[in-house]
Every structure is written in structure tokens, then in C-alpha cells.
Amino acid sequence: MHDCPFAKRWSRRKAARPQEILEAALDLFAEKGYAATKMGDIAKRAGVTCGTPYRYFKSKEEIFASLIRELVLPKLALGESLLAEPDVGAAARLRTFLFTWWTQIGESRLSALPKLMVAEAKNFPEVAELYQKEFIQPGQALLKRVVEDGIARGEFRAVPVEHAVQTLMSPVVMLMIWQHSLVPCFDPDADPRSYLEAMLDLVLHGLMPRSAIA
Numbered sequence: 001m002h003d004c005p006f007a008k009r010w011s012r013r014k015a016a017r018p019q020e021i022l023e024a025a026l027d028l029f030a031e032k033g034y035a036a037t038k039m040g041d042i043a044k045r046a047g048v049t050c051g052t053p054y055r056y057f058k059s060k061e062e063i064f065a066s067l068i069r070e071l072v073l074p075k076l077a078l079g080e081s082l083l084a085e086p087d088v089g090a091a092a093r094l095r096t097f098l099f100t101w102w103t104q105i106g107e108s109r110l111s112a113l114p115k116l117m118v119a120e121a122k123n124f125p126e127v128a129e130l131y132q133k134e135f136i137q138p139g140q141a142l143l144k145r146v147v148e149d150g151i152a153r154g155e156f157r158a159v160p161v162e163h164a165v166q167t168l169m170s171p172v173v174m175l176m177i178w179q180h181s182l183v184p185c186f187d188p189d190a191d192p193r194s195y196l197e198a199m200l201d202l203v204l205h206g207l208m209p210r211s212a213i214a
Contacts, residue, residue: 018056021046022071023109025063030112030180034064034120034127064127068134072113075104076135079142083149090150091204097146098172101139102196111176118177140165147207156207164207171199 024045028037039060043050057063082088082097105111113131121128143165150156175192 017046017048017052018066019070021048021053021056022063022067025060026067026071026109026112029064029116030109034060034116034124061127065130068131072105072110072135073138075101075110076138076142078104079139083142083145090146090153090155091207094146094150094168094204095200097143098168098196098200099193101172102192106172106176106179106192112180113176114173115177115180140169143168150207154209157209159207168203172196 021042025037025042028041028045032041037060039053040050042060042063043053046053053063057066078100079097082093082100085093088096113135117128117131144161147156147159147161147164147168151158151161175195178190179192
């Protein structure tokens with residue numbers, strides 16, 4: 001029985017089910033909203049029976065928590081690896097950090113999360129709190145270290161770091177929301193990377209020491 005090719009394919013399929021369920025849930029949360037998505041919808045999108053999601057997750061809330069922890073948090077490890085490179089200049093590190101973030105989050109289905117949070121946070125504060133604590137805050141902490149390192153090296157001028165982090169992240173988050181709202185209707189040819197290049201150029205000139213600008 002264990003040598004049956006069908007049995008092996010079935011085993012691989014079964015092992016992949018939690019991931020497939022999470023990805024199906026993310027797609028539906030983005031399309032329909034968190035409140036409107038039912039467990040049966042998730043099962044149908046994942047191509048499993050209605051009871052299958054309950055074998056892995058107790059509730060829709062647990063699916064969302066697992067989605068953040070299993071699909072999103074591993075992306076933060078890339079940021080940690082960038083900070084571990086000691087010989088990279090502050091401006092280059094900031095550029096690499098933001099474009100890596102965009103590649104891993106902004107260009108993936110995960111880019112739908114900010115729009116989802118804007119739409120659902122008021123009605124599901126516990127979901128928004130989980131998103132804030134387990135993804136937003138760690139991501140901001142990484143970016144804060146990038147800015148602080150640049151200041152410590154003298155490559156960036158001393159600025160209020162918390163405000164600088166918000167100034168850097170807000171356009172990126174807005175771009176993700178824009179992608180899932182107005183861009184498909186009004187600007188299908190929009191180039192997110194050109195937008196990010198322009199934003200980063202403005203930010204880096206703002207972070208440069210005054211003597212460098214003069």
C-alpha cells in the first residue's frame with residue numbers, strides 16, 4: 001500500500017492542505033472582506049470538503065492568525081538578513097529594504113492585507129490588533145533600525161526616527177491599498193516601482209545631512 005503512487009500523491013496533497021486553505025482564505029478576505037467570508041467559502045476555494053478547514057483550524061479567526069504567522073512573518077526574516085550585512089551604506093540598505101519589502105509583500109497576494117485592515121478593523125478589533133502586533137510593529141522595528149543605523153554612521157541626519165519610519169511606510173501601504181482599489185479601474189498601467197523610486201529619492205534627500213545637500 002505504501003508503494004502505491006496514488007497514495008504518495010494523496011499524502012503530499014494532504015500535507016499541503018493547510019497552506020492551500022490559508023491562501024484561499026487570503027484571496028477571499030481580499031475579494032469579499034473578512035466578515036462576508038464563510039468557512040464554507042474557504043473550503044470551496046481551496047477545493048476541499050466543507051469540514052476540512054476545521055481539521056486544521058478551529059475558526060476563521062484562527063485561520064487569519066495562522067495566515068499572519070505562517071505566510072507573512074517569514075518575510076520579516078529577509079529584513080533581518082539585510083541588517084546583518086555590515087558593509088552596506090545606509091542609503092543602499094534603505095533602498096534594498098524597501099524594494100525587498102515590495103517584492104515579498106507588495107507584489108504578492110499579501111498586498112491585499114492593508115485594504116482588508118482598513119475595511120474591517122473597526123468591526124473586528126481583535127483581528128486588527130493581531131495584525132498590528134505580529135506584523136506591523138515588527139516590520140516598523142526593522143525599518144527603525146535601518147534609519148537609526150544611518151544616523152549613527154553620520155550618513156543620515158538626526159531626525160525623529162518614529163516619524164521617519166511612518167513617513168517611509170505610509171506611501172508603501174497606500175500603494176498597496178491603491179493597487180487593490182482604484183488602479184485596476186483608472187490606472188491599469190501604473191508602475192509601482194517608479195512610484196517607489198520617486199518616493200525614495202525624495203526621502204533620501206530629506207535624510208541627507210544638510211552639508212551634503214549644500
